[in-house]
Amino acid sequence: MIITLNQINEMEKLYRVKLINSLSGFKSANLIGTINNKGITNLALFSSVIHVGANPPLMGILFRPLSAIRHTYDNIKETKHFTINHINKSIYQSAHQTSARYDENTSEFSACGLTEEYSQTIKAPYVKESKIKIGLEYVEEHHIEANDTVFLLGEIIEVLLPDDIVNLDGYVDIESAGTLTTSALDGYHETKLINRLSYAKTDKEIRPI
Amino acid sequence: MIITLNQINEMEKLYRVKLINSLSGFKSANLIGTINNKGITNLALFSSVIHVGANPPLMGILFRPLSAIRHTYDNIKETKHFTINHINKSIYQSAHQTSARYDENTSEFSACGLTEEYSQTIKAPYVKESKIKIGLEYVEEHHIEANDTVFLLGEIIEVLLPDDIVNLDGYVDIESAGTLTTSALDGYHETKLINRLSYAKTDKEIRPI
Numbered sequence: 001m002i003i004t005l006n007q008i009n010e011m012e013k014l015y016r017v018k019l020i021n022s023l024s025g026f027k028s029a030n031l032i033g034t035i036n037n038k039g040i041t042n043l044a045l046f047s048s049v050i051h052v053g054a055n056p057p058l059m060g061i062l063f064r065p066l067s068a069i070r071h072t073y074d075n076i077k078e079t080k081h082f083t084i085n086h087i088n089k090s091i092y093q094s095a096h097q098t099s100a101r102y103d104e105n106t107s108e109f110s111a112c113g114l115t116e117e118y119s120q121t122i123k124a125p126y127v128k129e130s131k132i133k134i135g136l137e138y139v140e141e142h143h144i145e146a147n148d149t150v151f152l153l154g155e156i157i158e159v160l161l162p163d164d165i166v167n168l169d170g171y172v173d174i175e176s177a178g179t180l181t182t183s184a185l186d187g188y189h190e191t192k193l194i195n196r197l198s199y200a201k202t203d204k205e206i207r208p209i
Numbered sequence: 210m211i212i213t214l215n216q217i218n219e220m221e222k223l224y225r226v227k228l229i230n231s232l233s234g235f236k237s238a239n240l241i242g243t244i245n246n247k248g249i250t251n252l253a254l255f256s257s258v259i260h261v262g263a264n265p266p267l268m269g270i271l272f273r274p275l276s277a278i279r280h281t282y283d284n285i286k287e288t289k290h291f292t293i294n295h296i297n298k299s300i301y302q303s304a305h306q307t308s309a310r311y312d313e314n315t316s317e318f319s320a321c322g323l324t325e326e327y328s329q330t331i332k333a334p335y336v337k338e339s340k341i342k343i344g345l346e347y348v349e350e351h352h353i354e355a356n357d358t359v360f361l362l363g364e365i366i367e368v369l370l371p372d373d374i375v376n377l378d379g380y381v382d383i384e385s386a387g388t389l390t391t392s393a394l395d396g397y398h399e400t401k402l403i404n405r406l407s408y409a410k411t412d413k414e415i416r417p418i
Contacts, residue, residue, distance in 0.1 A: 001369075001370065001371070001372045002328070002367055002368070002369055003367060003368040003369075003370075004330075004366075004367050005266070005364075005365065005366050005367065008266050008365065008368075009264075011379070013264075014378070014379065015378060015379035016263050016264065016266075016379065017263045017264075017379070018378055018379035018380045018381075019263075019375065019379040019380070019381060020260065020262075020263035020266045020365065021260050021263065022379075022380060022381035022383055023260070023268070023293075023341070023343050023365065023368065023381065024237050024239075024258050024259055024260040024268055024293075025237030025238060025239055025258065025295055025383060025388055025390070026235055026236070026237055026238075026383070026388065026389075026390035026400060027235070027237065027259070027260070028233050028234030028235055028236065029234060029235075030233075030234055047260075048259050048260065049233050049234065050233055050236070050257050050259055050271060051229065051230050051232070051233040051236070051256075051257065051271075052271060052353065052355075052356065052358060053229075053355070053356040053358060054225050054226045054228075054229035054230065055218075055222075055225065055226075055356075056355060056356060057214070057217050057225075057229045058353075058355055058356055059232070059233055060271065060353075060360070062259060062260075062261060062269065084232075084233075086234055089403065092403065092406075093406065093415060096406045096409055096415055097409050097415055098409075099409045100409040100410050100411045101410075101411060102411055111411070119211070121213075132232070132234075134232050139355050140353070140354055140355055142351040142353070142360065144261065144267075144269075144349070144351070144362060145349055146261075146262070146265060146267055146348050146349055146362055146364070147261065147262040147264075147265060147267055149261060149262060151269070151351065151360055153353060153355055155214075155355070156214065156217065156229065156232065157213075157214050158211055158212060158213050158214065159211070159212040159217075159232065160210075160211055160212075161210065161212075162210070163210045166228065169223070169224065169227055170220070170223065170224035170225065170226070170227035170228040170231075171227045171228070171231060171392075171393050171394075171395075171396070172227075172228060172231030172232065172393065174231055174234060174235070174392055175392065175396075175398060179234055179235065180235075180403070181234070181235035181390050181398075181400060183380075183383055183384065183400075183402075184380050184381065186380075186405045186406050186407070186408075186418070187380070187384075187402060187404075187405045188402070188403045188404055188405075188406065189384060189390075189400035189401060189402050189403060190400065190401045190403060191235060191390060191392075191398035191399065191400055191401075192398060192399045192400075192401065193392075193396060193397070193398050194298065194301065194389070194397045194398060194399060195396075195397055196395045196396045196397075197301075197302065197305045197395050197397065198395070199395075200305055200306050200307075200308045200309040201309050201310075202309045202310060202311055202320070206302060206305055206306055209395070
């Protein structure tokens with residue numbers, strides 16, 4: 001079937017939100033850990049983390065409109081540091097629970113049963129129960145005029161992960177670490193590798209590697 | 210293990226690219242279809258498409274540095290239209306092959322064995338073999354200073370998808386449509402739903418829905 005922009009605009013709000021959120025495909029499922037200058041930690045679920053570049057190592061996150069309450073964004077602006085923590089099957093329900101509207105004096109770590117872990121380098125808390133954790137420092141942000149959202153960039157300062165999931169060529173086997181993927185607003189999925197494919201060239205067949 | 214920024218900066222280039230590309234988690238796997246004013250079509254694989262908002266319906270894509278050859282970006286600027294097409298198991302190898310460096314007079318559609326499909330509304334070609342296809346119009350772009358990449362936003366103008374994958378609440382069952390997810394630069398994965406979870410509230414247990 002064809003859905004037109006007019007039909008989208010006429011949809012009931014929640015129906016539209018779920019439908020449009022489904023369309024980009026599978027998303028990353030990460031918990032972002034932050035701390036404010038008073039020492040109160042925050043943990044929030046994001047499905048909008050993307051790779052931005054390898055040199056310098058950069059990741060980007062899309063934040064909801066400036067008008068909404070955004071403790072994560074405020075904390076990053078205050079302390080410059082944040083952590084990105086992959087979600088796995090043993091913590092996906094706790095991770096989902098962090099999206100409830102806790103007030104700013106409540107840490108989602110304690111409210112949702114997850115454990116803070118700190119490194120020497122990054123002020124913000126990691127999630128101990130996560131297997132792949134990245135510490136980042138604020139770099140720049142862009143205000144999206146079309147809907148008042150913010151695209152924020154951070155530089156990777158350190159990476160904490162198990163030794164045995166880093167392949168010889170640098171590929172990190174996030175599937176064997178149990179990292180999940182998410183769909184729309186509430187779907188959590190395990191993955192099963194079909195293949196890694198060789199670098200594509202115009203004059204050569206690609207092959208599984 | 211802990212990997213520091215110094216260690217990242219000292220990594221061999223391709224190793225670093227693969228490692229850093231792995232860290233954001235699972236990614237969307239989409240083919241972006243465009244056409245230029247001469248009528249030459251282009252099809253390119255992107256793992257950086259994200260949801261930006263539902264009202265207005267917006268999606269974002271991160272493009273590589275301005276210095277690289279980017280037919281997709283140039284075509285979008287020229288004609289304002291582009292399509293986003295989900296990758297499924299029957300086309301993932303053809304989709305991967307579009308990432309080879311074809312010259313600007315060669316269409317990846319014919320070179321990689323995929324079929325152009327057109328609607329009444331969008332100038333750019335859809336991929337016939339894809340099950341979930343979105344037609345978009347250029348809205349705005351942001352230049353990322355840290356690494357010279359571009360974050361580009363489009364508004365969803367129409368959506369083409371099978372009737373039977375849209376749930377009553379608006380959730381699109383992209384897994385049953387066979388949509389794949391990707392890891393790092395070259396991993397293609399099927400998914401298996403664990404659960405959809407109910408909307409999280411501070412005073413209520415979340416449950417599978």
